[in-house]
Amino acid sequence: MHSPASKCLNMKTDHNTLTANISRRLVAWLAMACLSWCTAVHADSLDSLAKFLSTTRSMRAEFTQTVTTPSKDSRPAKIKISNGSFSFIRPTVFRFDYAKPFLQNIVADGKHLWLYDADMNQVTQRNQLQALGSTPASLIASASDIATLEKEFDLQAETNAEGLQWVSATPKAQEGSLQKVRIGMRVQGDQVFLSQLDIQDAFGTRSLIKFERTDINPKSLTLAQFSFVPPKGADLIKP
Numbered sequence: 001m002h003s004p005a006s007k008c009l010n011m012k013t014d015h016n017t018l019t020a021n022i023s024r025r026l027v028a029w030l031a032m033a034c035l036s037w038c039t040a041v042h043a044d045s046l047d048s049l050a051k052f053l054s055t056t057r058s059m060r061a062e063f064t065q066t067v068t069t070p071s072k073d074s075r076p077a078k079i080k081i082s083n084g085s086f087s088f089i090r091p092t093v094f095r096f097d098y099a100k101p102f103l104q105n106i107v108a109d110g111k112h113l114w115l116y117d118a119d120m121n122q123v124t125q126r127n128q129l130q131a132l133g134s135t136p137a138s139l140i141a142s143a144s145d146i147a148t149l150e151k152e153f154d155l156q157a158e159t160n161a162e163g164l165q166w167v168s169a170t171p172k173a174q175e176g177s178l179q180k181v182r183i184g185m186r187v188q189g190d191q192v193f194l195s196q197l198d199i200q201d202a203f204g205t206r207s208l209i210k211f212e213r214t215d216i217n218p219k220s221l222t223l224a225q226f227s228f229v230p231p232k233g234a235d236l237i238k239p
Contacts, residue, residue: 045157045165048185050146052192058221059140059194060087061214063096070204086211088141092128093226107228108137114228123230124237136181136199139169158182164195177201191216 063086069078082101088094092110103118113131115124132142143149149169158166164184171178184196193214199207215221230236 045160045167045185046146046155048165048187048192049149049155049167049183052185052194053143053145053149055192056090056194056216058087058089058217059214060218060221061085061194061211063212064210066208068206068208087221087225089221089223089226090144091142093223094137094141095226105228107226108132108141109226109228112228114230116228116230116234120235121231121233122235122237124239125230126239135176135178136197139181139183140194140197153181162196177203 062083064081064083067080067082069080071077082098084096084098084100084104086094086096092108094108096104096106098104098106105114105116107114107116108128111128113126113128115126116122139149139153143152146155149155152173153169153171156168156170158168160166162184164186166185167183169181169183179200179202181200182196182198183194184198186193186195193216194211196211197207197209199209201207
């Protein structure tokens with residue numbers, strides 16, 4: 001016959017065992033819930049990118065670009081801020097029109113890539129296909145679906161931050177200077193907006209492009225707006 005003390009001890013042991021089992025189950029449940037939540041978050045960002053690529057046939061927006069060059073040889077890091085407008089019509093044409101601090105135009109007309117520097121009065125003309133390759137421009141202006149994008153980039157979903165969904169894209173080809181691009185997307189109802197491009201190159205330079213006042217599939221945007229004629233008197237360079 002068990003004494004009251006032994007019964008109490010047994011009850012305490014049973015209680016501790018029950019508590020430990022509940023704790024283990026709770027921890028396991030929380031771990032599974034966290035894993036499921038993280039997986040869902042990651043899946044959402046890739047799904048959003050796929051939706052952006054498939055539904056956004058054209059786009060027009062204003063942008064602010066901040067380029068940060070790392071410190072080197074006791075020289076401090078340099079920060080350069082510029083702004084302008086950006087537009088594209090998939091799958092072949094886009095343009096960046098820089099307004100400040102200097103007037104510059106980068107225009108892809110489907111055949112050539114043009115770079116016009118007004119300050120130097122100089123135009124550089126390149127073959128568009130050869131010049132672009134695995135570049136940030138091909139991320140947003142050329143690929144019409146995620147399968148096409150995955151031919152050039154390794155895509156990785158990231159955790160949501162700054163109110164945006166994020167996907168990182170790493171070029172599969174290693175010969176270029178581009179190291180990684182992070183794509184930040186803002187979801188509003190059924191529409192996915194490109195909000196930020198965070199570009200890092202092999203030299204440690206970071207270029208952060210933020211898009212505002214975005215217009216998706218504007219009817220007023222036509223292919224004629226992506227033609228470029230070098231200004232008279234400008235030096236034309238064909239590398």
